[in-house]
Amino acid sequence: xxxTTQPDSMESTEGETVHLPCSHATISGNEYIYWYRQVPLQxxxxxxxxxxxxxxxxxxxxxxxxxxxxxxxxxxxVSLRDAAVYHCILRLIASSSFSKLVFGQxxxxxxxx
Amino acid sequence: xxxxxxxxxxxxxxxxxxxxxxCQQNFNxxxxxxxxxxxxxxxxxxxxxxxxxxxQKGDLSExxxxxxxxxxxxSLTVTSAQKNEMAVFLCASRLGPNYAEQFFGPGTRLTVL
Numbered sequence: 615x616x617x618t619t620q621p622d623s624m625e626s627t628e629g630e631t632v633h634l635p636c637s638h639a640t641i642s643g644n645e646y647i648y649w650y651r652q653v654p655l656q657x658x659x660x661x662x663x664x665x666x667x668x669x670x671x672x673x674x675x676x677x678x679x680x681x682x683x684x685x686x687x688x689x690x691x692v693s694l695r696d697a698a699v700y701h702c703i704l705r706l707i708a709s710s711s712f713s714k715l716v717f718g719q720x721x722x723x724x725x726x727x
Numbered sequence: 728x729x730x731x732x733x734x735x736x737x738x739x740x741x742x743x744x745x746x747x748x749x750c751q752q753n754f755n756x757x758x759x760x761x762x763x764x765x766x767x768x769x770x771x772x773x774x775x776x777x778x779x780x781x782x783q784k785g786d787l788s789e790x791x792x793x794x795x796x797x798x799x800x801x802s803l804t805v806t807s808a809q810k811n812e813m814a815v816f817l818c819a820s821r822l823g824p825n826y827a828e829q830f831f832g833p834g835t836r837l838t839v840l
Binding site for chain 2: 655656657658659660663701703715717718719720
């Protein structure tokens with residue numbers, strides 16, 4: 615399974631734009647890049663995903679490098695509610711068309727007022 | 728919208744005991760998953776089910792059984808609880824194997840005495 619590498623932790627201030635990096639140097643052509651986040655005592659929450667093109671939604675902007683070996687989740691104007699562990703994961707597509715999510719340790723983002 | 732409910736929220740068992748965790752979803756999703764999360768680590772897939780009465784083993788299925796008697800529910804059984812199984816068990820569902828987003832429940836926290 616292809617793996618991802620993220621910093622263990624990052625800190626930001628309310629209102630800032632945060633860039634969360636993820637390295638996936640061995641990603642294969644049929645793997646999507648997913649981002650989930652998790653706060654204590656809750657299950658992970660889907661943030662966004664992409665394949666090659668940058669994507670944007672109400673939560674975040676996902677920038678994917680042209681060689682797909684890295685990506686950056688960009689959170690504009692973070693608030694205290696954005697403090698969470700952010701997981702960058704790759705979606706593996708098995709022969710049966712079922713795909714599982716392989717989670718790593720993630721980046722713990724703390725936000726201070 | 729919908730919701731995933733996991734019961735119980737906290738489960739305390741004795742070493743060697745057989746323990747059952749339950750998951751219900753009202754999204755009408757086809758695919759359901761059981762993951763295990765150890766403290767400070769990512770998720771590992773235990774079992775998944777593509778449809779009612781289907782069961783597929785994940786990476787960590789040894790020591791567990793699962794049951795999908797109907798579309799909305801997916802149960803996980805720890806066949807013989809061990810000390811090293813103190814973890815959070817997360818249930819998730821997705822509309823179908825090729826849909827992007829997995830929705831997670833809040834988790835069941837298992838402690839083995």
